[in-house]
Amino acid sequence: MTRKWLYGVTLTIVLTAMWALLSGYGLKQPLLSLAIFSIVVTVFMTIRMGLLDGEAIPYWRLRYLAYWGWLGREIVKSNIAVLKIVLSPVIDIKPVVTRTPVSLKDDVARATLANSYTLTPGTVTMEIEEGGFILHGLDESFCGQEGFRIFERKVKSATGEGSE
Amino acid sequence: MDWMGLVQLAVILVSAALMLTGAGIILAGAVGVIRLPDFYTRMHAAGVTDTLGAEIIILGLILQAGFTLVSVKLALLGLIIFLTSPTSTHAVANAAYRSGLKPILRRWRSDENRGDAA
Numbered sequence: 017m018t019r020k021w022l023y024g025v026t027l028t029i030v031l032t033a034m035w036a037l038l039s040g041y042g043l044k045q046p047l048l049s050l051a052i053f054s055i056v057v058t059v060f061m062t063i064r065m066g067l068l069d070g071e072a073i074p075y076w077r078l079r080y081l082a083y084w085g086w087l088g089r090e091i092v093k094s095n096i097a098v099l100k101i102v103l104s105p106v107i108d109i110k111p112v113v114t115r116t117p118v119s120l121k122d123d124v125a126r127a128t129l130a131n132s133y134t135l136t137p138g139t140v141t142m143e144i145e146e147g148g149f150i151l152h153g154l155d156e157s158f159c160g161q162e163g164f165r166i167f168e169r170k171v172k173s174a175t176g177e178g179s180e
Numbered sequence: 181m182d183w184m185g186l187v188q189l190a191v192i193l194v195s196a197a198l199m200l201t202g203a204g205i206i207l208a209g210a211v212g213v214i215r216l217p218d219f220y221t222r223m224h225a226a227g228v229t230d231t232l233g234a235e236i237i238i239l240g241l242i243l244q245a246g247f248t249l250v251s252v253k254l255a256l257l258g259l260i261i262f263l264t265s266p267t268s269t270h271a272v273a274n275a276a277y278r279s280g281l282k283p284i285l286r287r288w289r290s291d292e293n294r295g296d297a298a
Binding site for chain 2: 037095098106110111113130131135137138139140141150152154
């Protein structure tokens with residue numbers, strides 16, 4: 017399988033770059049043999065555990081960057097909303113548990129969407145079902161269905177093939 | 181004072197402001213964990229500390245470190261927190277939900293409900 021080879025080579029390159037970056041020594045001193053040893057062992061174990069597929073390779077796409085930028089703004093906005101509730105003299109909330117339908121099929125897209133709901137304070141994904149997520153909201157104001165739809169649309173366009 | 185000195189001073193001031201803001205946000209999150217009524221609502225307050233609080237402090241530290249390897253490591257750290265914190269939050273929430281812990285689902289005011297925090 018040529019795709020497997022591509023994934024293996026990519027993983028090796030990424031691990032080598034990671035090692036060079038985190039060790040801070042570059043690629044030119046005696047510890048290099050240990051680096052090669054650990055990279056080879058890691059790639060070997062990844063193959064043996066059957067984990068070497070498109071999900072295991074940390075590939076990079078520009079659309080993800082745009083999505084993260086948008087998500088960052090949403091996180092800041094909802095953080096401020098939660099902080100306002102928490103620091104107000106009298107806390108006045110109505111917590112809700114709500115179910116939101118999710119039409120995404122791709123695993124990465126579904127995980128991204130669930131993590132995005134959890135990352136924005138005020139909503140936490142409690143349970144993942146076949147056709148939807150169950151969310152807990154700190155207050156009714158965080159759980160508008162149209163807000164959930166916007167998230168889903170953004171994830172759909174960021175991951176591309178994740179939709180039908 | 182020359183131009184470089186001014187820029188350095190500005191960077192130090194901005195990064196100090198960012199780190200102080202982050203510390204304040206983390207403090208507010210801790211206050212929220214104490215003030216909110218039940219497990220699920222407290223989880224939201226805890227989420228404030230590890231999304232906005234931690235990331236802002238890391239941003240301030242990156243400004244302190246400048247264009248060095250330390251900055252790259254800090255950025256990686258921020259990315260890892262960004263990816264792992266919702267996963268752990270979901271794991272805790274899912275465990276509580278499956279074991280049957282009932283969330284408070286009525287309107288709750290902190291001045292009327294002293295003592296029913298359980």
